[in-house]
């Protein structure tokens with residue numbers, strides 16, 4: 028983001044709190060004073076490497092602490108209790124094993140049940156989007172245009188202080204957390220006192236990102252260094268011996284003599300580091316590799332998407348693929364976020380493809396946080412909802428970034444969702460899924476048809492928690508005629524009482540289901556009569572229907588025809604309601 032603030036963009040008055048439990052970590056917050064930054068090698072920003080500092084060690088140290096630290100627990104509970112409890116109840120314990128059990132802890136509402144640490148239960152936090160997030164002292168978190176880095180078992184969130192309600196430089200702040208939920212303010216790590224140049228009245232500092240250099244043992248920060256009217260357009264470089272220490276200014280300059288505005292840093296698994304920034308009056312994106320000590324540019328690797336006006340970049344790596352997420356340049360107003368992928372930082376990078384809705388759910392990309400757990404890695408899209416309605420009212424919106432196949436990113440909005448910090452798993456929750464059985468244990472038994480060539484119409488898209496993806500029956504090759512059906516194993520038996528159909532959410536009506544039948548079975552052989560039959564319209568909103576309770580573990584959804592008489596069908600999401608047996 029740059030240019031001058033223009034209009035207020037946010038229409039939603041969503042209440043958002045960073046709720047959660049994770050009480051195991053509270054105790055260590057309470058006693059942790061100055062930075063434990065020297066311990067262990069930090070995980071690379073944006074990369075999923077460095078997993079050695081994850082999981083077990085984090086649990087172990089957290090578990091030894093007494094969960095009675097009044098200060099942090101109290102403040103966290105005060106801000107997070109109610110919504111956290113609601114979310115916990117919404118999830119229920121159904122089918123998620125340890126996650127379900129810990130859900131009860133979430134449901135208790137951040138009031139320090141005190142068992143999470145000593146029992147070794149998973150740490151599960153609820154991320155609630157839409158309102159201000161507070162630190163453990165009860166103050167509003169001021170860390171916009173964020174960069175995050177994990178050091179040993181602690182995440183550090185570094186970002187711009189916008190409490191002055193101005194785009195001008197006030198400070199770069201640093202917060203620390205062991206669960207990505209309870210954030211302790213450490214200090215302003217760059218201030219107007221850091222250098223005389225920073226004290227200039229027209230100084231603007233944006234998008235600070237930090238990586239760790241394993242050789243020099245220094246934390247190196249790159250940021251967007253500006254002056255009046257954004258005409259300076261430089262990169263600034265700082266370094267520090269500790270992640271939350273006082274950074275010293277190394278240089279500010281134009282890499283390769285090019286303008287440099289919105290930026291990001293990325294440290295790869297092999298220790299090589301990269302800087303990406305908007306250049307040429309934001310028209311181009313310039314990618315550089317860094318010197319061995321990370322404090323200077325080594326060379327410019329490429330100029331990406333010339334003339335496309337991309338800014339707000341973030342980089343991640345997953346399954347051997349690199350991804351860049353960015354926005355276009357519309358000042359503080361939100362716009363369509365896009366992504367590109369490559370198998371090497373050298374490229375070639377794919378054409379930009381849309382991510383999320385047309386306004387990035389009223390956000391602009393700031394960073395992607397890899398949360399590597401014992402089972403998987405969740406990548407969190409960390410966005411800024413700027414000017415909501417003014418600059419000091421800007422919010423943080425964190426959403427799980429889904430990877431479809433190896434090369435496609437999918438972003439959906441959730442008012443609230445759960446992150447299992449221990450396992451790295453996430454799940455949708457909160458109001459949108461309240462009362463419905465989690466998809467986590469579901470698997471596909473069969474379908475009569477799925478399109479996998481012309482587009483990703485896999486049947487499993489009907490229960491992947493993403494309204495953006497859908498099961499679409501085949502329309503190339505065999506093109507089977509309706510009826511079409513999908514049979515799903517819920518993974519456990521329930522007394523089922525309701526079903527929800529979510530049609531495809533894009534602007535295409537092809538495949539909308541008209542008449543349907545819905546069956547429940549305990550053995551996927553004997554289905555009996557349909558528990559529900561009916562007809563859907565062409566509205567994009569989900570439809571929920573109820574029926575007389577029937578026990579079963581398998582469900583069968585049959586689309587008898589299509590709203591416009593076509594031969595194929597599409598379903599974005601199927602949900603069922605019921606109680607475990």
Ligand SMILES: [Ca+2]
Nearest residue numbers: 488493496599
């Ligand atoms: Ca879906």
